[in-house]
Amino acid sequence: MKRRTFLGAAITGIGVSLIGKAGADQPPIKIGMSMPLTGGLAGGGKPSLLGIEIWRDDINAKGGMLGRKVELVVYDDKSSASETPALYSKLLDIDKVDLLFAPYATVPTAPIMPLVKQRGMVLIGNFSFQVNSKIHHDMWFNNAPWGPADAWASAFLDIGQKAGGKTVALLTADQEFAQNLAKTAREVAGKRNLPIVFDQAYPPNTVEFSSIIRALSAAKPDIVYVASYPPDSAGILRAVNEIGVGDNVKLFGGGMVGLQFGPVMAKMGSLLNGVVNFNTWLPEPGMYYDGTKAFFEEYSKRAVAAKVDPLGFYLAPFGYASGQLIAAAVKATNSLDQKAIAKYLHENEVKTIVGPIAFSADGERKETATLQAQFQGIVDNNIDQFKKPGKQVILFPEKLKSGNLITPFEAARK
């Protein structure tokens, strides 16, 4: 009996080690993507990639997916829309990746949509806005919390109306993302009978905003909805501080990209006070889920060496969540079959470090989780203050609300 037991144990042991060896010998699962690592979008692309890399290391430490290690194949798309179609063709035809992640932002993502749809690949989107609205790819899943197209403008204008706002000014960058926001804002304002008293799109590379702010101020709006890109956001706030926007403005901000990035926030300091702006994650009560705290501890350590945003609230945890989405689907379907993965993601809610994510038919969030938060009590030159709660109080969504709006805007700035 003893001999039999010994033989059985030995055979089992050899078998297990052979299976284990076979697992280790299996090629890794390749996830391909381009990322803006240089160019104007790199300030977002780099932290986003760091979030994905932290997920890769975590999943590999747990044995990978389907018993195979996960490997990332990443190319720099230089923030350019003209680079991405060729890079994704290369990822599919030469690197033969198993899964695809989209690059950060709308502009580099939009041109790859037809290719990805034609090849029948699942694409985990990365903070692009409305890129699938015309393509209708049924395997697109955006990691961003935007939700329905008009949710962003609705939330902001709601806050403005509750503060007594009756007229709207739109100041937007002449680029796809900002123009999409402006379009929905016009529609929402129209439905609510809010007259638009100023509506201007400024061109990229605008150096000086004081003239535009003067013209905006002359229109005397109550609500100022700004959709701007990082270099412009800082320029606009400086001009607002120097010129002023008028005492009647009750709400200012909405869609200013850049005011979510640590170095920009630290430099802008007290100029941020009063601005109500969109965000995706903030260190406020109710924003912590399973793994969130551990993620930021790891991110803080690695951000210094990677020379990226030391806070990383805006994009990095969603990069990690992209990995969690795909891992959940691969594990549940036990395969890399694109249709099966897409079906799973359409039908199931996935728990991530940024909260539970469920998709609607168009691959966007079923429900918006985009925050509108007001900067309050910000002092100059102190990046650590943003790690504490109470500095960006959440006004929307209601279930995450962590403070009250200070209005009018000029009063909130003091």
Next chain:
Amino acid sequence: MFSMDLLLEAVVTGVLLGCFYAAVSIGLSVSFGLLDVPQVAHPAFLVMASYAVFFLNDGYDIDPLLAGVLITPLLFVFGLLAYRLYYETFERRGTDAAVRGIAFFFGIAFIIEVLLILYFGVDQRSVTASYIGKSWRIAGMRVPLRLMVAFAVAGGLTLLLSVYLSRTFMGRAIRAVAQDEEAVRLMGANPVRIKQWAFGIATAVLGVAGALLIIVSPVDPTLDRAYIGRTFCVVVMAGLGSMTGTLIAAIILGIAETIVLTMFGASWAPAISFALLLGILAVRPQGLLGRR
């Protein structure tokens, strides 16, 4: 809606903005306007200077303008070396040097951009100083103080360079090389050395210009791309090699841009610089103050 107050404010801001454009273009007026060097890396040098100013301001709390002055000698040496490299590898070798020179300077611009990304990262950088973020109230008008600083410094720079080029021996030698290089050679002078010196000066003025750039708005490593069109437009519109013309052309551009931004809609502003350029060249092919 038309308003005289808005128009007046637009003109004042335009003059100040124009002076800033003059400050960032005046080095190019020397290197491209006088020396015929296709210095497409000029805006990249400018951004590099801004980062050096950021380094001194952020790390050592030095005022940005003072930091700009401190890095000027280093930029002068950098300019000397860059021109020597360009001369040895391109200009000396043939008549199509200008075309190949463009590739050389594009390469340098790209290398500078990558080095800035590697050292400083990709995030925007800005500086702090007592005159940033504040405004002066003049006749009921709020004028950004940082633009007034740009106005004063640009005026000073233009005056300094004009005096240097017209009153000093080396300045006149630079103008002579620009007019007839062969004649200078026949006089026993070394035109290459003179051009190298002039290129050094064109690069050195970027110290203060780079400080103004980061004072006026935040910078990132790719900002040079935004300034290529504007700086070349100013220099060509001015009339190649004219320092006073550069200031005048930049002010015209600044006023036109701000009036359009304020009164007619921001979307039209980018077309203004090139529409003005075409208009002026149609009437005066040699530029505003250029010689035939």
